[in-house]
Amino acid sequence: MEDIIKDLNQISEEEGLALVELAKIAIREYLKSDRIIDLKEIPFENWKKKGASFVTLERKDTGELRGCIGSIIPFRPLYQDVIYNAIASATKDPRFNPVSLEELPFLKTKVSILSFPQILQYKDPQDLLEKIKPFEDGVILKLGEYQGTFLPDVWEQIPDKEKFLSHLCLKAGLPPNCWIKYHPEIFIYKTRIFED
Template sequence: MVENDVITSADQISEEEGKALVYLARRSIEEYLNSGKIIDLTEIPYENWKKKGASFVTLENRYTGQLRGCIGSIIPVRLLYQDVIRNAIAAATEDPRFLSVIPEELSDIRVKVSVLSYPEPLEFRDPQDLINKIKPFKDGLIIRYGNYQGTFLPDVWEQIPDKQLFLSNLCVKAGMPSDCWLKYPIKVYKYRTKTFSE
């Protein structure tokens, strides 16, 4: 990994860049829903957008706060601005939990973009050690076992502030039993996010 070419810390993204990413995400969704086209930028306004970056795009009902779609990348695989475009369209049209967003809904939807730091392995001896090392409301977590993998953004702590419940729900999200973190030799990675919202 060449540091200069990858967003390694979410703090690299300024407020101005983040707000522009949110605007880009909304424009991408509008264009795709109305014309079926994926937009691309002829000029890239920020240097950080030209680096590989991992992002999540979350859509919520702006009145109730209810989730309407959320898709993202955990590892940087494409340029940050391209990742946001792709995940914005996917959050609106490919989240298996929801029907595709329709253009008439867009005025009721709030768009949020989270930029992720590069995930780091979380070393732990046993389940209690894992519990002790997790920082609620700060750490996003990835758990992995064989072909199973799941992640929760740090935002999820607001719904599930209990560490044990957080891990149990994450196991289920990854397609495993809720006690996988107690019984399986799982790998855990942590990351931080910086979230920008309309």
């Protein structure tokens, strides 16, 4: 197996909080100079390993989402994944206008590190409902070319399993009953979240 982050407990609190700082610096630098930062020295060994991350930006006052972009499968060093996803979250999330430099002090930054997705075998919609764990599982739904994912923290907004899966179908560009009608592939993963 290549050098990838296999266990989320590998990442210490110190490393995780440093990733949040890295995300903030990457966004600030990009908004100021259009430059994607790179590190001359990598401060932690784990950062060199391939890792998948999501960077979420929220307004500090209301908790409203302001951008969220990430990778599901590890394909580049963790620190680079965080840099690129941080910039994309601030500037390329199609749901929002790009973040402005003036807005940055009012935003909270969250970095979620993802475990490697595992396929979830299930017989029928009822079995699927029994097997997914709210507030624990991040869920990827895949049907042909269509794919969407919700991080585990989305359960806080949509705690109902049926609604959660219906919204996930919509996010993937499918009808809301796709999980009942078509038996899509389901993968689950865990996350470890660090925030400022």
